[in-house]
Amino acid sequence: MTRPDVLIFAAGCSSRIRAELDIEHKSLLPVNGEAMIVRSVRQFLAAGIGRIVVVTGAGAREVQGCLSGAFGDSAPIEYVFNPDFATQGTARSFATVADRSWPRGMITVVADLVFDSWLLMHLLEGVRESREVENLVVTSEGYDAEAMKVSLVQNDRVAEFGKEIREAVSCQESIGMTYYTASFVKELFKEVSLFSGGRYPDLRHLLNGCINQGAILRTLCVPCACWSEVDTLADYDRTCRQFRGESLLQAGLVSS
Numbered sequence: 001m002t003r004p005d006v007l008i009f010a011a012g013c014s015s016r017i018r019a020e021l022d023i024e025h026k027s028l029l030p031v032n033g034e035a036m037i038v039r040s041v042r043q044f045l046a047a048g049i050g051r052i053v054v055v056t057g058a059g060a061r062e063v064q065g066c067l068s069g070a071f072g073d074s075a076p077i078e079y080v081f082n083p084d085f086a087t088q089g090t091a092r093s094f095a096t097v098a099d100r101s102w103p104r105g106m107i108t109v110v111a112d113l114v115f116d117s118w119l120l121m122h123l124l125e126g127v128r129e130s131r132e133v134e135n136l137v138v139t140s141e142g143y144d145a146e147a148m149k150v151s152l153v154q155n156d157r158v159a160e161f162g163k164e165i166r167e168a169v170s171c172q173e174s175i176g177m178t179y180y181t182a183s184f185v186k187e188l189f190k191e192v193s194l195f196s197g198g199r200y201p202d203l204r205h206l207l208n209g210c211i212n213q214g215a216i217l218r219t220l221c222v223p224c225a226c227w228s229e230v231d232t233l234a235d236y237d238r239t240c241r242q243f244r245g246e247s248l249l250q251a252g253l254v255s256s
Contacts (some may be wrong), residue, residue, distance in 0.1 A: 004104045004127060004179060005046045010037060010111035011057025011085040020233040025059030027111035028066055029236060031243050036230065037063060037111050038070045045075065047120055049107075053078045053100065056092040057085020063111075081221045098189045106185050107181060110176035114239050116226035119177075126220050127179055136179040139219045140227060175227055 014026040023029060027037035034042070037054075044052055056063050056079055056144070064079050071077065082093045090110075119138070126136050179190070228239040 002104050002132075003050055003124065004107050005051040005053065005102055006044050006049050006107045006109065007094075007097060007174075008040065008052065008054045008109055008111055009090050009093050010063050011055050011060075011082040012090075012111075013058045013086060015113075016231050017233055017236065021236075023059075024062040025111075026230055027120060028059070028062060029230065031114050031240055035066050035070070036114055038066060039114065039208050040109065040111070041067060041071065041075075041077065043115070043120055045071070046117070047124060049076075050104070051076045051078065053080060053097055054111075055080050055096055057082045057093070059110050094188070102185045103182055104111050105182045106180045108176075108178050110178065110229065112230040113176040114228045114230065114243055115177065116243075119222050119226045123177065123179060123220060130218075132181055134218055135181055135184050136178045136218060136220045139221050140175055140224045160189070174223075176228075176229055181240075191223075 010025065012025075017023070017026045017029075021029075028035045030036075031039060041052060049188070052075075054063070054067065054077060060079075060081055067075075067077055080096045082096050084092050089093075094108075105127070122138060123138060130136065157235050225242070228235070228242055230236045230239050
């Protein structure tokens with residue numbers, strides 16, 4: 001199977017955790033002895049991903065230096081700078097790569113998402129099973145699906161995505177990793193003028209504004225034990241304790 005490319009959002013200001021810790025960017029914080037963003041990139045490379053694009057902003061020099069130090073200049077990592085990182089959200093970072101081609105589709109992931117290798121394996125298997133024609137939104141327990149549906153689909157544009165959310169498990173949360181098909185990425189980039197002007201502050205609002213009625217999206221529910229996002233110092237403490245040892249697969253907590 002052809003592996004999709006990866007887009008990592010690492011442009012945010014990390015304002016909440018920087019109020020508690022003196023760091024350039026939260027993705028540089030170590031988890032089990034390895035910077036979060038290095039850990040993610042290593043897992044993507046081990047899975048056979050052919051290209052990784054990192055959108056930087058706050059702490060751009062430090063983030064790029066960390067990755068270069070870990071993987072050298074030969075790794076298939078590209079860097080794009082978001083000049084509006086301080087005033088605009090994820091959707092603006094998405095707009096910075098609109099001039100690039102994504103013929104294999106795209107996995108988007110936020111830089112502060114720490115995930116078990118099993119999650120990535122499960123997502124790639126979902127891409128294979130979908131024959132690369134379905135977009136996959138990774139979800140987990142702990143969120144009201146009806147509220148998620150309302151926040152994602154408005155103005156009577158329920159589409160296939162809204163249908164999937166309504167039929168999903170009643171308590172799921174969309175986490176910071178999604179697979180988009182190559183054709184869907186093209187559709188999103190047709191709306192690039194909308195999010196460069198700030199109309200859609202993050203990718204969730206962008207999807208809400210430009211998803212087509214014929215789009216095919218489905219949820220891929222994973223255990224909450226295989227991922228964690230870091231926004232605060234308490235999140236970081238919990239994440240370090242959660243990912244201090246062997247993988248879920250090695251521990252026999254999930255099946256292959």
